[in-house]
Amino acid sequence: MGVLNVTPDSFSDGGRWLSPESAVVHAEQMIRDGADIIDVGGESTRPGAAPVEDSEELRRVMPVIEALAGRVKVSVDTRKEVVARAAVAAGATLINDVSATLWPVAAETGAGWVAMHMPADPLVMAQHATYDDVVSEVRDFLVARAEKAAAAGVEEIWIDPGIGFAKTAEHNLALLHRLDVLVGTGWPVLVGTSRKSFLGRIAGSPLEVSDRLEPSVATAAWAALEGAAMVRVHDVRPTRMAMELAGPTTRRPVAKGRSDRCDAVGGLA
Numbered sequence: 001m002g003v004l005n006v007t008p009d010s011f012s013d014g015g016r017w018l019s020p021e022s023a024v025v026h027a028e029q030m031i032r033d034g035a036d037i038i039d040v041g042g043e044s045t046r047p048g049a050a051p052v053e054d055s056e057e058l059r060r061v062m063p064v065i066e067a068l069a070g071r072v073k074v075s076v077d078t079r080k081e082v083v084a085r086a087a088v089a090a091g092a093t094l095i096n097d098v099s100a101t102l103w104p105v106a107a108e109t110g111a112g113w114v115a116m117h118m119p120a121d122p123l124v125m126a127q128h129a130t131y132d133d134v135v136s137e138v139r140d141f142l143v144a145r146a147e148k149a150a151a152a153g154v155e156e157i158w159i160d161p162g163i164g165f166a167k168t169a170e171h172n173l174a175l176l177h178r179l180d181v182l183v184g185t186g187w188p189v190l191v192g193t194s195r196k197s198f199l200g201r202i203a204g205s206p207l208e209v210s211d212r213l214e215p216s217v218a219t220a221a222w223a224a225l226e227g228a229a230m231v232r233v234h235d236v237r238p239t240r241m242a243m244e245l246a247g248p249t250t251r252r253p254v255a256k257g258r259s260d261r262c263d264a265v266g267g268l269a
């Protein structure tokens with residue numbers, strides 16, 4: 001999944017793809033580089049980010065989704081029902097929902113749905129990074145949401161631990177080290193570590209965003225080898241190369257019971 005932030009303030013690429021023309025050119029490059037899905041977002045959810053008006057988010061994402069739909073699988077990265085509905089009407093087939101609340105929209109429209117773990121709004125989430133056992137708490141939250149969505153009739157459901165969302169570096173690393181716990185639920189797992197600040201911990205000291213390529217690629221390849229069925233990345237080409245070399249499609253553990261949901265959307269094939 002290639003990240004396409006049509007925002008002025010995203011933490012790593014804010015302002016770079018603000019015009020629809022530049023966003024589409026970048027998406028085309030990511031497709032050539034091997035992205036299977038383009039994830040279009042019009043609101044930054046970095047820690048401390050303020051919410052964006054519905055009309056502004058629509059103005060940012062709609063021309064891009066309209067230009068890409070039909071040429072590649074498009075997901076919309078939104079927390080807003082109105083944006084999700086408009087995006088699906090324009091041809092997006094996946095709702096990447098960091099709020100994990102929009103499954104009724106997916107059920108009604110027939111779109112796929114990503115449930116991501118984010119226990120508090122981005123504006124205040126740094127104060128909510130407290131868990132007794134982050135791995136089991138995130139798993140239980142995601143499984144409960146996925147089951148609700150399945151009961152409502154959503155056919156394509158992904159779970160995502162929400163790396164960097166109300167989590168310390170230790171929480172993020174614990175979730176990555178025990179990805180098998182999420183994979184073992186049988187729901188296909190999506191992981192997004194790309195360019196996130198905790199990666200500095202792997203390097204031993206804080207890293208500028210521009211210096212986070214290697215740990216981004218390493219953690220994406222790790223996630224795939226541990227059984228994640230999709231990774232959300234900014235740097236598609238090096239990630240794709242690493243994953244081809246690591247052989248995730250052949251080595252990843254088969255998800256129990258529900259692997260058909262993963263195969264239905266192509267996985268990493």
Ligand code: HH2
Pocket residue numbers: 003005007009010011012041043044045046077096097098114116160162163190191192193232
């Ligand atoms: N991370 C971000 C945004 N959306 N969606 C999913 N499913 N998983 C993630 O880990 C995830 C996500 C944050 O990254 P980015 O889009 O680069 O930054 P910003 O929120 O500042 O636009």
